[in-house]
Amino acid sequence: MSTQFEAWFFNNRLPQIRYMMLFTAPLYMLYGFIEFQMDLPMPELRVFFHGLFIPSILMVVFGMTYVPTFTTVMKTLLFFSPIVAIVGNLYLNVGTAAFDCFVPEIYLCMIWTLAMSGLSIRLGSLAVLVYVILTLLFHYSRDAEQPFMFLYFLWMLSSAVFGLVTAIFYRQISLSIYQQQQKLAEIADMDNLTHLLNRHAMQRYFHQSQQAQHLPISVLMIDLDYFKQVNDTFGHMVGDGLLVEFGKLLQEHVRRGDRVGRFGGEEFCVVMPNTQLTQAQTVAESLLAIIHNHHFKHVDSLTASVGVAQALTEESFEGVLTRADQALFLAKSDGRNNVKIFLPTSAVYA
Structure with a gap:
């Protein structure tokens, strides 16, 4: 039943994935436009990365939600696209004075990955772990320690916990609905007297x-x-x-x-x-x-x-x-x- 439920669960989340891609892509385009207006290093790269590259990946995933044969590729992109987004964030901003302005993207990516991306809890948790490792590597490789680094990681942990609790709660509700549907389907297929198939x-x-x-x-x-x-x-x-x-x-x-x-x-x-x-x-x-x-x-x-x-x-x-x-x-x-x-x-x- 586990495999059947996973397939049912993912298919039921497709509309959520579809609309999350549709709404997240223009937000990143707006993100890139705002960056271009700020006095920041590498403005052209920022516009390309946040205003074009990430939205393009999201719209590709949006299109794949309509094609069942691309499910595996779509899940791969769902796993790697937020990792790419965070790598870009860290590469462009760690060590700059504006880094604090861009930290919320990391928090949002954690919640988004666990609760809204459509990935399984296992894959979502693995992706979040990658985010934490990447953040540590970028900070310490560039000697860009924050004065209150423990608070920074406390908010990362909080974001991960909020996303994980939401994902688990949503999955349990979905499992309950699935089991009820299975019971109703069995009853609909059953002869009331003998409990044989009808x-x-x-x-x-x-x-x-x-x-x-x-x-x-x-x-x-x-x-x-x-x-x-x-x-x-x-x-x-x-x-x-x-x-x-x-x-x-x-x-x-x-x-x-x-x-x-x-x-x-x-x-x-x-x-x-x-x-x-x-x-x-x-x-x-x-x-x-x-x-x-x-x-x-x-x-x-x-x-x-x-x-x-x-x-x-x-x-x-x-x-x-x-x-x-x-x-x-x-x-x-x-x-x-x-x-x-x-x-x-x-x-x-x-």
């Missing part, structure tokens, strides 16, 4: 398997024989309990990649990826034997009828389901407690 979820699994594997997929339609008599004799409470028990029995005896669902009443379905028609028939016959030999609560034994069909190339779930239903109808008409398959080549039953 028709909609089975359809989605069929199409996912079809698109991912491009291999044969077979479908079983299973119907309990004479189940109405069970309800009439023992009542619906007993009948519901038998349906739950029957669903568990199917789940325990299908293969790992197969999915069992309930479509309502006593009708069940099994989607079997990477399964030829003859293999599905063998599984169906095995299930019938297991059902017949199982001792159900309140009812000594039950039987079932099964219809089997294999999906044609690019066939819809409804299409293969219709043919499996037709085979099931023939199995019930032919005395029940048997398996019938729909042969797609000749459009007949066997």
